Amino acid sequence: MDYADSDALMAGPRDTDVLLAHGARGVKVVVVGGFGVGKTTMVGAVSEIPPLTTEETMTQAGVGIDHNPGTASKNTTTVAMDFGRISISQELVLYLFGTPGQERFWFLWNGIFEGALGAVVLVDTRRVEVCFEVVTRLEDRRVPFIVAVNTFPDAPEYPEEELRTALALSESVPLVTCDARDRASCRDTLLTLMVYLCTLAAQETA
Structure with a gap:
């Protein structure tokens, strides 16, 4: 699944400067x-x-180790992390860290989770079971998260309650749909996470 070129989707210029503007706050997601x-x-x-x-590039060495039904067309894989940045406002900038998915790379997760304010758990409804361990690890580390169902064209659709039951999600955890190829959809997902984090912070101070 290739990511879309977001240059044409930007409202303004696409800066390559990774430094924060004066007074801006950087948040790790x-x-x-x-x-x-x-x-x-x-x-x-x-x-x-x-x-x-x-x-x-994935090779024959991964056959029998990385069992990935539903991803036959995928020929590359993340082996450390992905990194990106999005400015939510002049005061808030999100630094995005994507984790590797295979179990054999999970030892990297502890370092990636360190200092994270929150997380987005992406779900493929063709393989919901691969997210069980992800959710458990986030809960164990007490990292707040939301769940975003990536809308693959051939993926089955399930009622929200069925997905919540399958993932053992409480009603308080936001569950949204997301097209990972679409910048606006991904931005809205991240905004949902920010609103959820603000809600949790308000509850703690109430």
């Missing part, structure tokens, strides 16, 4: 999920700077 759910695509589609990716 992690994009997580199983193999092939669209994490690299999402970071690339929404980033206002050329995204940093660590994709490598």
